[in-house]
Amino acid sequence: MRPLAAAIETKQLTKTYKSRIHGKINVVDSLDLHVEEGEIFGFLGPNGAGKTTTIKMLLSIIYPDAGEGYVLGKEIGDMSVHRLISYVPERPYYYEHMTGLELLKFYASLFGINDQALFVRLLEKVNLHRDMSKTISQYSKGMQQRVGLAQALLNDPKLMFLDEPTGGLDPIAHREIRDLILSFREEGRTVFISSHELSEVELICDRVAIINKGVIARQGKLTDLLRGGRVEVTFEGVTEQWLKDKGMRDSHVRTIAGGVLLDTTEEEDINALIDAARSNSGRIVSIVPRRKRLEDLFIQTVTDAPAAAAKKTITVEESTSV
Amino acid sequence: MFKPIASIAATTVGEAIRRKVLLIILLIGVLFLVVAPGLGMLSARSETTVLRGMMLGIIQLTSAVIAIVLTVYMIPNEIERRTIYTILSKPVQRWQFLVGKYFGAVSALLMMMTLMTSVLVFTFWLQQRDASAIPDLIKAPVMYFVQMSLLAAVAIFFSTFVSPLVNFFLSGGLYLLGSLFAPFFQTLQESQGTPQAAKIFAQLVNTILPNFANYNIQNPIINPGQQIQNESSYYLQVTVYGVLYIAGLLVAGTIVFDRREV
Numbered sequence: 001m002r003p004l005a006a007a008i009e010t011k012q013l014t015k016t017y018k019s020r021i022h023g024k025i026n027v028v029d030s031l032d033l034h035v036e037e038g039e040i041f042g043f044l045g046p047n048g049a050g051k052t053t054t055i056k057m058l059l060s061i062i063y064p065d066a067g068e069g070y071v072l073g074k075e076i077g078d079m080s081v082h083r084l085i086s087y088v089p090e091r092p093y094y095y096e097h098m099t100g101l102e103l104l105k106f107y108a109s110l111f112g113i114n115d116q117a118l119f120v121r122l123l124e125k126v127n128l129h130r131d132m133s134k135t136i137s138q139y140s141k142g143m144q145q146r147v148g149l150a151q152a153l154l155n156d157p158k159l160m161f162l163d164e165p166t167g168g169l170d171p172i173a174h175r176e177i178r179d180l181i182l183s184f185r186e187e188g189r190t191v192f193i194s195s196h197e198l199s200e201v202e203l204i205c206d207r208v209a210i211i212n213k214g215v216i217a218r219q220g221k222l223t224d225l226l227r228g229g230r231v232e233v234t235f236e237g238v239t240e241q242w243l244k245d246k247g248m249r250d251s252h253v254r255t256i257a258g259g260v261l262l263d264t265t266e267e268e269d270i271n272a273l274i275d276a277a278r279s280n281s282g283r284i285v286s287i288v289p290r291r292k293r294l295e296d297l298f299i300q301t302v303t304d305a306p307a308a309a310a311k312k313t314i315t316v317e318e319s320t321s322v
Numbered sequence: 323m324f325k326p327i328a329s330i331a332a333t334t335v336g337e338a339i340r341r342k343v344l345l346i347i348l349l350i351g352v353l354f355l356v357v358a359p360g361l362g363m364l365s366a367r368s369e370t371t372v373l374r375g376m377m378l379g380i381i382q383l384t385s386a387v388i389a390i391v392l393t394v395y396m397i398p399n400e401i402e403r404r405t406i407y408t409i410l411s412k413p414v415q416r417w418q419f420l421v422g423k424y425f426g427a428v429s430a431l432l433m434m435m436t437l438m439t440s441v442l443v444f445t446f447w448l449q450q451r452d453a454s455a456i457p458d459l460i461k462a463p464v465m466y467f468v469q470m471s472l473l474a475a476v477a478i479f480f481s482t483f484v485s486p487l488v489n490f491f492l493s494g495g496l497y498l499l500g501s502l503f504a505p506f507f508q509t510l511q512e513s514q515g516t517p518q519a520a521k522i523f524a525q526l527v528n529t530i531l532p533n534f535a536n537y538n539i540q541n542p543i544i545n546p547g548q549q550i551q552n553e554s555s556y557y558l559q560v561t562v563y564g565v566l567y568i569a570g571l572l573v574a575g576t577i578v579f580d581r582r583e584v
Contacts, residue, residue: 087411109329
């Protein structure tokens with residue numbers, strides 16, 4: 001099958017492990033992923049959901065038991081694609097006796113690259129140029145993560161896999177890593193992030209997939225996935241009772257300084273209500289859409305959806321296009 | 323194709339020479355070499371014979387322990403620390419990784435054995451003041467190096483599919499078997515009076531079991547009365563045997579490692 005023009009494309013990708021107690025377990029079950037080129041894609045899921053297993057399959061570190069997968073248009077397992085991708089594992093460990101500069105030289109040699117200027121430039125990019133002569137054992141967690149990102153840029157990759165890139169870092173290091181990831185998108189790279197840090201993902205990702213028990217439970221653009229939240233409308237010139245009489249479902253009305261505040265769902269016909277208020281000498285002071293938070297969506301997806309129901313992939317783009 | 327192998331080997335050497343446990347074993351070996359002349363004087367046998375035997379024995383034993391400890395953890399450590407993931411995400415084939423780790427281990431062994439041999443030569447010269455015996459004395463560590471390279475290949479092969487502890491006993495056990503019993507099975511195979519079934523069994527064992535005894539050439543060095551017939555030819559023959567066996571183990575290790583999910 002010819003893959004679609006995408007950075008990553010998987011069809012029914014499955015990985016099974018044998019357990020003495022539970023027999024065969026599908027750690028990743030019929031995974032259909034689609035990651036566009038040039039986007040930051042968040043791959044979310046609770047512990048043991050199958051995130052790292054999926055990344056390992058895409059990198060040919062482990063082998064799928066069924067299905068197919070393509071990375072930058074090449075079937076997984078094709079070594080030529082390894083020149084165009086890079087990977088920063090979760091809680092990475094680098095050879096501690098090496099300095100930052102030596103580490104880059106080592107990884108570069110695996111590509112046949114020997115460019116001192118490039119190494120210095122990359123260390124400058126991750127703000128480690130002043131510490132390039134220190135050994136990795138002298139680096140903090142954040143510095144190790146940054147040197148990991150520098151080694152991941154050595155081959156000027158088109159696609160980067162980052163497994164928990166901000167895990168266990170302090171807020172300053174978080175911000176530094178986040179800014180670096182955003183700069184990767186500006187440089188035209190595709191970034192595939194597996195993460196638990198939902199607030200980070202919400203800030204930087206274009207699209208996300210939520211995997212639960214090896215199955216993709218949701219996948220789509222963040223803006224689409226988080227749509228369907230609530231709206232706050234502030235009125236003047238109408239009473240609290242007048243709004244309550246409109247009988248809107250799942251709504252709250254209260255009087256505030258300077259008007260009456262209606263808190264309702266986006267599904268309600270707000271336009272009709274506004275028209276009615278205006279024709280009743282009312283005035284609209286503000287309309288504030290309140291997006292769903294990714295954390296709420298994540299928890300709802302993971303806790304609400306039982307495993308069997310979760311097998312049905314919900315793709316927001318598909319459902320909204322109907 | 324060879325650049326990644328060389329880089330991985332160099333990194334492996336860098337790690338190996340910093341491993342405290344290996345340095346402690348090496349230090350103990352060197353200390354024993356230094357005090358060996360004192361112990362040799364206590365023996366009733368010829369002081370030179372005892373000294374040579376003791377010093378070569380120390381080098382062989384220390385090198386064997388270093389070879390096993392160095393290699394049994396090599397692949398499992400890379401997996402446990404996840405360093406292997408970053409390497410395999412680059413354009414590096416698994417066989418290149420395995421061969422690179424092996425050559426790194428052998429290079430580190432060479433450095434450590436060279437140090438011990440230097441101490442041996444210096445201590446022997448200080449004690450005996452006889453430089454003419456030194457070239458003969460060095461032949462044994464050279465053959466031990468081929469032996470330890472073979473042992474390292476055995477341990478690397480096992481490390482692709484068993485845990486370090488199991489590997490330690492497997493490799494160590496195979497080393498003892500191959501050192502002590504290989505000559506017995508060889509004699510059994512060649513003896514006229516051996517039943518056919520026993521001959522076939524002995525031939526099978528001889529083929530599978532790495533013959534570490536080939537490299538135990540200390541007897542002619544310790545006892546000047548003994549000699550190896552066609553010495554150069556023998557050394558060449560057992561070295562080629564070792565290289566071929568190592569190549570076979572690395573190919574087998576690659577086949578196992580290629581299928582392994584790390």
